[in-house]
Structure formats: structure tokens, C-alpha cells
Amino acid sequence: xxxxxxxxxxxxxAQERPLSITERMxxxxxxxxxxxxxxxxxxxxxxxxxxxxxxxxxxxxxx
Amino acid sequence: xxxxxxxxxxxxxxxxxxADAPFLEDVRRQMIKFxxxxxxxxxxxxxxxxxxxxxxxxxxxxxxxxxxxKTWIFAILKNKIADTLRxxxxxxxxxxxxxxxxxxxxxSELFDRKGHWQRDERPVAWGNPxxxxxxxxxWSMFEACLERLPPKQARVFMxxxxxxxxxxxxxxxxxxxxxxxxxxxxxxxxxxRECIENKWYLQGERNDQLP
Numbered sequence: 581x582x583x584x585x586x587x588x589x590x591x592x593x594a595q596e597r598p599l600s601i602t603e604r605m606x607x608x609x610x611x612x613x614x615x616x617x618x619x620x621x622x623x624x625x626x627x628x629x630x631x632x633x634x635x636x637x638x639x640x641x642x643x
Numbered sequence: 644x645x646x647x648x649x650x651x652x653x654x655x656x657x658x659x660x661x662a663d664a665p666f667l668e669d670v671r672r673q674m675i676k677f678x679x680x681x682x683x684x685x686x687x688x689x690x691x692x693x694x695x696x697x698x699x700x701x702x703x704x705x706x707x708x709x710x711x712x713k714t715w716i717f718a719i720l721k722n723k724i725a726d727t728l729r730x731x732x733x734x735x736x737x738x739x740x741x742x743x744x745x746x747x748x749x750x751s752e753l754f755d756r757k758g759h760w761q762r763d764e765r766p767v768a769w770g771n772p773x774x775x776x777x778x779x780x781x782w783s784m785f786e787a788c789l790e791r792l793p794p795k796q797a798r799v800f801m802x803x804x805x806x807x808x809x810x811x812x813x814x815x816x817x818x819x820x821x822x823x824x825x826x827x828x829x830x831x832x833x834x835x836r837e838c839i840e841n842k843w844y845l846q847g848e849r850n851d852q853l854p
Contacts, residue, residue, distance in 0.1 A: 583754075583757055584754060585758035585759075588829065588832075589825070592825070592829040592832050596810045616760045619765075619768050619769070620766045623840075624832065626769060627832060627836060630772070632804070633776050634782065634785060634786075635673075
């Protein structure tokens with residue numbers, strides 16, 4: 581059973597590389613039982629959307 | 644003949660873009676912001692942006708539109724930043740090393756000895772992210788959180804998420820191993836997430852302290 585520190589590490593790495601089957605399974609098991617890491621998981625996607633919206637907003641702002 | 648005329652029109656269009664002051668000013672502002680985060684030094688950033696713009700103006704004739712020109716200018720800027728960083732790395736900056744060390748301690752405050760979230764650090768569900776993206780205050784807060792990241796973390800995070808470079812490219816530019824990069828990105832995301840949560844979502848999604 582992985583801990584939160586490792587779960588967040590894998591959730592972050594998933595933004596850069598495909599996770600192995602073992603990694604995906606242990607992550608899934610952890611996230612089911614841990615609301616903190618479930619929220620962290622959702623926030624990884626949100627963080628990416630935010631940063632892209634931030635970049636885009638800079639473009640649109642003065643046009 | 645037609646090809647010649649097309650090329651002439653492209654050149655004409657690019658010159659128009661370069662004469663478009665609001666467009667250039669907007670691009671310049673983004674470049675300065677990006678370069679400052681990457682280099683952690685306003686003067687070095689100004690220099691890199693200046694050089695990149697001059698380089699872009701010299702070779703601008705083949706760009707037909709804003710998007711292409713902007714991509715090209717940022718590609719030149721990335722090279723300038725990489726050169727500057729390579730030069731800077733020869734003079735190892737003791738104070739910045741210290742900051743990355745301190746950061747290790749700060750992160751250990753997020754998790755207990757078994758690696759589980761500390762009770763008051765556990766991420767909460769964020770409200771409606773899409774609504775937040777329309778709020779002016781949200782972006783001041785977001786920017787402030789980005790600027791609070793340790794310099795190296797800010798650099799790799801922006802390269803990955805703002806410039807959307809892939810991991811290999813970032814490793815090559817920053818002279819990092821893949822696992823170094825993963826560690827830096829993991830930390831930057833933990834910190835940025837924490838900052839956004841504390842300064843926005845736990846404040847009722849509205850921050851009155853910022854102008």
C-alpha cells in the first residue's frame with residue numbers, strides 16, 4: 581500500500597509519462613480510500629487547465 | 644511568379660505585425676514574465692528578451708501570422724534563456740542552493756513520518772474552477788503563487804505547463820535527469836496547489852487582500 585507522498589508523486593508523474601499497470605493499480609487502491617489524494621488528483625488536471633488559461637488570457641487580454 | 648507574389652504578401656503581413664505596437668507590447672510583456680521566472684533576475688530577463696526580439700526582427704520575413712511569429716519569437720527566447728542559464732551554472736549560486744534545501748524541509752511539513760498528509764495539509768475539494776478562471780482577483784493570486792515558487796521549480800513548471808515543452812526537451816535544456824525533473828515538478832505542483840488552496844478556496848474563492 582503506497583502512502584500519500586508516493587501517491588502524489590505518481591499523480592504528478594502521470595502528467596509527464598504513462599504509468600505502468602502496477603503503478604496505476606496501487607494508485608487506484610490508494611485514491612479510493614484517501615479523499616486528500618482524490619482531491620489532489622482532480623487538482624492536477626485543474627492546475628494544468630489554469631496555467632494554460634493563464635497563458636491564453638495573456639494573449640487575449642489586450643487584443 | 645505566383646510563389647513570388649505570395650512570399651511578398653507574407654513579408655508584407657509580417658512587417659505589419661511588427662508595426663502593430665499593442666501586439667508587440669503584449670508579446671514583450673509575456674516574454675519578460677516568462678524570462679524572469681526562468682532566470683530569476685529581472686536584468687538578465689530584459690537582456691534575453693531584447694536579444695530575442697532583435698533576432699526575431701532580423702528573420703521575421705518568413706512569418707505569415709501572429710501565431711507563427713509568436714511561436715518563433717518564443718523559440719528564440721528559449722535559446723537565449725538556455726544560453727544564459729548555462730553561463731550562470733558555471734557560477735554556482737550559493738543562496739539559491741540554500742533556498743532549494745529549505746524547500747525540502749517545507750515539504751516534509753506537508754506529510755507525516757509515514758508519508759501521509761498532515762491533518763491540516765490534506766487537500767480539500769476545490770469549488771468551481773471554471774468560475775474562478777473568470778475572476779480578476781483569481782489571476783493576481785495565481786501569479787503571486789507562481790512567483791513564490793523556488794526559482795528552479797518555477798522554471799521547470801513554466802516550461803512544462805506554460806510553454807508546453809515535453810519532459811525530454813526540458814531535461815536537455817536544464818541539464819536534468821528525468822528523475823530530477825519529476826522531483827522538481829512534483830514539488831512545484833504540491834506547493835502551487837497548496838498556495839492556491841490557502842489563498843483562494845479556503846478564503847471563500849475571493850481574495851480581498853490583493854489589489
